[in-house]
Every structure is written in structure tokens, then in C-alpha cells.
Amino acid sequence: MMAKIVPCVDSQAADILAIINDAARAYRGHVPDDCLHEPYMSRATLEKEIAAGVRFWGWVGHGELLGVMGIQNVQDVTLIRHAYVSSRSRRQGLGGKLLAHLMSLASRPVLVGTWRAAIWAIDFYARNGFSLVGDAEKDRLLKKYWTVSARQIETSVVLADARWRGSSAPSSSPCCGD
Numbered sequence: 001m002m003a004k005i006v007p008c009v010d011s012q013a014a015d016i017l018a019i020i021n022d023a024a025r026a027y028r029g030h031v032p033d034d035c036l037h038e039p040y041m042s043r044a045t046l047e048k049e050i051a052a053g054v055r056f057w058g059w060v061g062h063g064e065l066l067g068v069m070g071i072q073n074v075q076d077v078t079l080i081r082h083a084y085v086s087s088r089s090r091r092q093g094l095g096g097k098l099l100a101h102l103m104s105l106a107s108r109p110v111l112v113g114t115w116r117a118a119i120w121a122i123d124f125y126a127r128n129g130f131s132l133v134g135d136a137e138k139d140r141l142l143k144k145y146w147t148v149s150a151r152q153i154e155t156s157v158v159l160a161d162a163r164w165r166g167s168s169a170p171s172s173s174p175c176c177g178d
């Protein structure tokens with residue numbers, strides 16, 4: 001069967017969790033231990049995220065879910081949430097294709113947050129058109145659009161797409177008028 005990108009349905013919660021909790025093992029030894037727990041995402045947290053409007057899309061190959069990525073509209077932006085590709089399917093382009101699909105659905109500026117220590121993820125987003133925002137801006141955005149602890153704000157970064165950079169340019173560009 002051909003690989004395809006499909007919207008995940010509620011009945012796939014166990015499969016989504018299996019992907020996330022397998023892929024999140026990549027954080028061990030990089031992300032500070034006090035930020036990690038086992039499992040990385042519980043069923044209750046996943047259900048809370050879905051109830052808060054996160055829509056998961058999946059990459060299915062040979063009938064098996066191999067990667068997931070969520071999209072969530074919050075206020076005036078779209079967030080990319082919980083991007084995970086199973087460890088055995090990584091670096092084969094799945095993540096890039098899932099991200100491109102979600103970007104095609106987004107009509108607002110797009111932001112993504114990840115652990116500062118996840119340099120591979122930062123690289124992944126940078127290759128896909130995202131840029132890191134400055135530290136002060138990152139703190140402001142995490143408080144405004146995410147529900148995260150002070151510790152997670154401290155240990156995270158935010159990357160923004162070209163649309164966000166364009167839309168936020170007027171307030172950050174030097175004044176050239178009177």
C-alpha cells in the first residue's frame with residue numbers, strides 16, 4: 001500500500017501515544033531530566049490536547065502509523081504541536097512531508113516550540129523555512145499561545161514561519177518616518 005497522510009481519529013489514541021512515546025526517547029540525555037517523565041505523554045494529556053483543539057495528522061505506510069504531527073489554531077496564530085516520527089522511520093522525509101501538509105492547511109502565521117536542547121528538531125524546522133525568535137520574544141510567545149510551566153519556558157525555543165516574520169515586521173523594524 002502507498003504511504004499517505006491522513007487525519008488521525010480518536011480511536012487511534014493508542015497508536016498516536018505509541019509514536020510519541022517512542023520518538024520522545026530522543027530527548028533522553030539532551031533535555032534536562034527534570035523536564036522528562038515516563039511516559040512522555042499520558043493518555044489523559046493527549047485527550048486534553050485534542051479537547052483543546054489540537055488536530056493530529058498521521059503518516060501511514062503499509063497500513064502502519066509511522067509519524068504524527070498536530071496543528072492547533074490559538075488566537076491569531078497556528079501552532080505546530082507534537083511532531084514525532086517513529087525512531088526507525090526518521091530522516092526519510094516523513095516529518096518534512098507532514099509539516100508541508102500542515103503548513104498547507106494553515107492560513108495564519110505559524111509558530112512552533114521545542115526544547116532548546118533538541119538541536120535536531122531546530123535544524124529540521126530551520127530547513128523547512130522556520131527561524132528562531134529572540135529570547136525575550138520567545139518568552140512572550142510561550143506565555144501568550146502555549147500553556148507551559150516556567151521551567152519549560154526557560155528550556156524551550158520558538159521558531160516562526162515567514163508569514164509570522166512578515167506580520168510581526170512592522171513593530172520590530174526601525175522607524176523610517178517621522
Ligand SMILES: CC(C)(COP(=O)(O)OP(=O)(O)OC[C@H]1O[C@@H](n2cnc3c(N)ncnc32)[C@H](O)[C@@H]1OP(=O)(O)O)[C@@H](O)C(=O)NCCC(=O)NCCS
Nearest residue numbers: 023026084085090091092093094095096114120121123124
Ligand atoms: C524532528 C522529527 C519530527 C523530524 O522528522 P523526520 O522524518 O526525521 O524529518 P525529515 O526526514 O523530513 O528531515 C530530516 C532532517 O531533520 C533533521 N533531523 C532529524 N533527525 C535528526 C537527527 N537525529 N540528527 C540530526 N538531524 C536530524 C535534519 O535536518 C534532517 O536532515 P538530514 O537527514 O538531511 O540531516 C523527527 O526526527 C523526530 O520525531 N525526532 C524526535 C522527536 C522530536 O525531536 N520531535 C520534535 C518535537 S517539536
